[in-house]
Amino acid sequence: MKKKIFNKTAKLASASMIVASCLLAGSALAKDTVKVGVVSFLTGPAAGVFGVPAKQGAQIVIDAINNGTMPAPYNTQGFAGAKMNPVFSDESGGGTKQVGLFRDFVEKQKVDAMIGYISSGNCMAIGPIADELKMLTIFSTCGTPRLYEEKLRSHVFRTQANAVGDSLAAARYIVDMYPNEKNYTGINQNYAWGQDSYKFFELGMKQMSPDSKGSDKPQFPKLFVGQYGTEISALSLDKAKVVHSSFWNGDIEAFTLQAMVRGFFQKKIFVSSVGGSAVDALDKKFPDGIVMGTRGNVGLLARDNKDPLNMWFISEYKKRFNALPLGPSYQYARSILAYKFAMDKAMKKAGKFPTQDQVIAAMKNIKFKSFTETISMARGGGHQAVHSVGYGLTKYNKKGKTPGAEKVKMYGPECIYPPAGTKSEDWINAGMPGAKCK
Amino acid sequence: MQFWATVLLDGLTYASYLFIVSLGLTIIFGVMKILNVAHGSFYAWGAYTAAFAIGFITDNDLSEALFLPAILISAILVGVVLGYIIERFILRKMYNQDIHLIVLATFGVFLIFEDLIIITFGVDPYLPYQPAMMLGWIDIVGLNRGVYQLTLILLASIVAFVCWYGLTKTKWGKLLQSVIYDREISVAMGIDVTKVYVVTFIGGAILGALGGAYVAPTTSVSPGFAIDLVVLSFAVVVIGGMGSIPGALIGSLIVGILRAFAVHQAPILELFVVFAVMAIVLIIRPEGLFAPPKPRKI
Amino acid sequence: MFTGIFKDTSVRILITFMIVLCILSSFVLPDWMQNNFMYGLSRGLAILGLMLLWRTNLVSFGHALYYGFGAYAVALCQKYFGITDILLRFAIAVIAAGILGFCLGFILRKYREIFFAMLSLAFSMVLYGLLAKAEFLGSTDGMSISPSTLFGMELTRQYLFYLITFFVICAAISIQAYLRSTLGHLTTAIQDNEIRVEYLGYSVQKAIHIKYVMSACLAGGAGGLMAASLGQVDPDSMVNWNVSGELVFITIMSGWGNILAPFIGAIIFEFIRTYAFEWAPQAWAAIVGGTLLTIIFFFPGGIWSVIEKVFNYGKKKDVK
Helix, strand or coil: CHHHHHHHHHHHHHHHHHHHHHHHHCCCCCCCEEEEEEEECCCCCCHHHHHHHHHHHHHHHHHHHHHCCCCCCCCCCCECCEEEEEEEEECCCCHHHHHHHHHHHHHCCCCCEEEECCCHHHHHHHHHHHHHHCCCEEECCCCCCHHHHCCCCCCEEECCCCHHHHHHHHHHHHHHHCCCCCEEEEECCCCHHHHHHHHHHHHHHHHHCCCCEECCCCECCCCCCCCCHHHHHHHHHCCCCEEEECCCHHHHHHHHHHHHHCCHHHHCEEEECCCHHHHHHHHHHCCCCCEEECCCCCHHHHCCCCCHHHHHHHHHHHHHHCCCCCHHHHHHHHHHHHHHHHHHHHHHHHCCCCCHHHHHHHHCCCEEECCCCEEEEEECCCCEEECCEEEEEECCECCCCECCEEEEEEECHHHHCCCCCCCHHHHHHCCCCCCCCC | CHHHHHHHHHHHHHHHHHHHHHHHHHHHHHHHCCCCCCHHHHHHHHHHHHHHHHHHHHHCCCCHHHHHHHHHHHHHHHHHHHHHHHHHHCHHHHCCCCHHHHHHHHHHHHHHHHHHHHHHHCCCCECCCHHHHHHCEEEECCEEEEHHHHHHHHHHHHHHHHHHHHHHHCHHHHHHHHHHHCHHHHHHCCCCHHHHHHHHHHHHHHHHHHHHHHHHHHCCECCCHHHHHHHHHHHHHHHHCCCCHHHHHHHHHHHHHHHHHHHHHCHHHHHHHHHHHHHHHHHHCCCCCCCCCCCCCC | CCCCHHHCHHHHHHHHHHHHHHHHHHHCCCHHHHHHHHHHHHHHHHHHHHHHHHHCCCCCCCCHHHHHHHHHHHHHHHHHHCCCEHHHHHHHHHHHHHHHHHHHHHHHCCCCHHHHHHHHHHHHHHHHHHHHHCHHHCHHHCEECCCCEECCEECCHHHHHHHHHHHHHHHHHHHHHHHHCHHHHHHHHHHHCHHHHHHCCCCHHHHHHHHHHHHHHHHHHHHHHHHHHHCEECHHHHCCHHHHHHHHHHHHHHCCCCCCHHHHHHHHHHHHHHHHHHHCHHHHHHHHHHHHHHHHHHCCCHHHHHHHHHHCCCCCCCCC
């Protein structure tokens, strides 16, 4: 009996050793390419209107940089000379699954950096893991302020400004354009992004319009639920006319259609902080008169911006994908630009191909040229970007047969973000001292 | 007053499509004693097929009057094809097996069909809102209501009536009732139980698909949207009584109205309240509120 | 109950297997493989619990309740009490789940078959509903878990691996000891004929209650270890009904023949998952469904029955 067991164990042990060494052999890496994981929603309700345009935006810029065909100031070839080999991965399945995949990317696929992530929930999950595994990670889209306000990060950067600005700019727009509307409510997705967006909208309204009143029953349906019949009824019952929403992905489309069928938008002033994707998806069916934001000077609100880098991006995107770039396309492309900027800067300083620590040091506090403005990584200890945020009223451009916006107002970063080192909530409650708005 | 009317109407709408879906599930359980997790597949495929058909009609500018037939035909098509495939190739081989294994097999089938949806229809959500748009809205107690949602309530009532009539007044209905009560005696009396099983399963499948197809214009049809519904229809069937049709009706009403009430009053309880009731009913009356009487066999 | 446990063949094979794993992981295995083994072993604990119930002819469709409860207990203890010690975490997960199992067991032990399954499902969805909506518990984002420590010192992943194998060995030995005891033999007896067991003088309900608590402890421990290995918990991957379905799937796939079966099955599952995500991420659900159907139709005894045939093991013994 003992001999039999020993034999079996030996068989098992040798089998595993052979398997293991085979797997190990295939993981050697070359150094004139950098392998970067790019994560966005490739399946599910967030794919078509968010994740896929994001990936496409990244692809345009990656290919252009790899070939050296980007206009100035990014017209040098490669990332510190190296070509990028992007590995596109699906962000769906929840934070726990993404954490597992992240570990896999770092330990099995041996990437040089990770870029992307749309959902705030995933960013909150990945952030600590990125620091734990010491992997340079650039978040492109997720907006929760908790990422840097609860704790500073060593290896995580974010090239997209957080939800505080989106919500404060929305509040400012309402106060500027609809000063007589005193009651507001909201419908936001029940997770970090939605909860934070509404919280800061409410804080902003309280400060900027002290006699305004928030509803005691704002709606927080589950992310991706897609069916809003009961919620629309509840909002319709509420006497508040202003309805704030940070809905993104397929949810904003579903909500808009379901609400439109019931004449919701005739009775309410709907403020959508990131619903631009629905505007493009629904085209001329999208109702006019919706207060629409795009989380920056991107997407819908940047269609007419004459910056040469912007015009190049729009025309390249249209040529390759036969569509106009959306907000997420800009967000992901912007992260790639930041990565190149930091890599080039680090190589210049080090005189040779930079190590990850050198790239991280180079990326801190950079100011890099993006498609419509220069973005500075001026918060979160030099890891978090701030930029302007705009809102406008949707108005379909009948002549050009494209969606468009009117009465657009842009709010600069000094107007809607707290100064470095101050927590957003404290800053707002103190009356937003030092804010510089037009 | 307006609040209660709204809650009631919202609850009724939700209950209507829960009822249509759960009816199929409970009938299948009653006749075949199988808890069919793959019922969610009928719902999902029905919705997708209807969405696809509606999209096709809209893109080709065909008459809007085609919407309703398109939805009904999608439901019947999905029910017959999927129902037959599952019954013939999977279930028929398993009738004598442990009930847990049958449930797990249907779970496996559900997973496969969920993936097939992605392969067939892609990953983007479908928003076939055109039929809902066509019917517009009306004002009820100061609130705009989609007329389409109200027709859903009408549909559920029609389905309920047809089932009641079919089961109690027709010959087939009596055969079904006999098989529900006791399979062995039915076989002994010469009823072709296999045929009854096939017809029941396909009928239940059509009902599930109808629920999905009819609800498609009011929601976002995307992969995975059936998952929540499967477990909710389980709750309905359990609360009402597995195998009981009036049970399915009462169960869906309870679940629908409770949920609507929770969303309006205490949104944090929305998911919790339905399953809490399910647990309570299972504890107090495990057979459900309206279960058919079951003699104990030694 | 524990006398002569180390002479038991299954226990010996299990210990050898674990030691081999530890040696491999120290010297040969790449990090990602080690991760998979860690997840597989942790999840295997939950499967062991489910196997215990399955032998009594009870299938719980809601075991993600304890799995998730253990995981969240660990997360909450970190958030509110700052506990990061791995021994404490494991203990908390097991005890918390055990207490919950003990309370719910009073209700569940009266039910059989489909009602047991449905009621366990209902309870797990109640927890899911609470977690998914409660903002202070992270709602659908869940919570982060920082790396574990041991007696105040930082715990590297290598040592976490060793500790997990240690916990697994302890749990498996306990279960094997239980199965060899009188109460353990009741398991198959209850499956055959409950009335007779009652006539023999044993309380069926009490026996089931004990098994239920044990399986709850195991599932809770599994959740706690998963939380510690992954670093993140959220309701959709720990408490939702398709997690329960997954656990039951692995149970069926592993087979119920031996205490080693759950761990082998769970490890294989992790590897299939890794490769499926890399090569065919869209087809993952179909792979699970297809495998489930294949097992049900062609290998009802699970992978263990295949191993038994290949190694010609235990052919004369009764089910152990």
